Amino acid sequence: MKLQFNKNYLVLAHTLFLVELAIAFIIKTGFIRYTFGDYLVVILLYAIFRGCTNMSVRASALVVLFIAYGIEFLQLTPFLAYFNLQDSITAKLIFGSTFQFGDLAAYTLGIITVLLIEYYNGNYKNAHTIKV
Numbered sequence: 001m002k003l004q005f006n007k008n009y010l011v012l013a014h015t016l017f018l019v020e021l022a023i024a025f026i027i028k029t030g031f032i033r034y035t036f037g038d039y040l041v042v043i044l045l046y047a048i049f050r051g052c053t054n055m056s057v058r059a060s061a062l063v064v065l066f067i068a069y070g071i072e073f074l075q076l077t078p079f080l081a082y083f084n085l086q087d088s089i090t091a092k093l094i095f096g097s098t099f100q101f102g103d104l105a106a107y108t109l110g111i112i113t114v115l116l117i118e119y120y121n122g123n124y125k126n127a128h129t130i131k132v
Helices: 007-026 031-052 057-074 089-095 101-120
Strands: none
Touching: 007 031, 031 057, 031 101, 057 101
């Protein structure tokens, strides 16, 4: 893996980041805040990975999914307290504070969406081997 910048993915990442900020600061509860925000965050992370590296579609998708799952499973532990961040609103916003199976589903659906879009845009190498 090496650094390689892709303007299209970075513009997408920037746009999604602004949408995520709007969701975080404007919408306080509900489906959009909790579930749709989690769905979008994996797409945002994917766009960052693809915008800054030469990683393949599959590798980027897997790395992002593992990061998202890892952070979600960390919420089963007192890891924020370990770093003395239990009272930090920003840390709770970024890392979350409660484990939810629904979040795992949202992350998975976000990555599936990414893979489908990449497949239909022709960006997926060896696209004929995909089993959807």
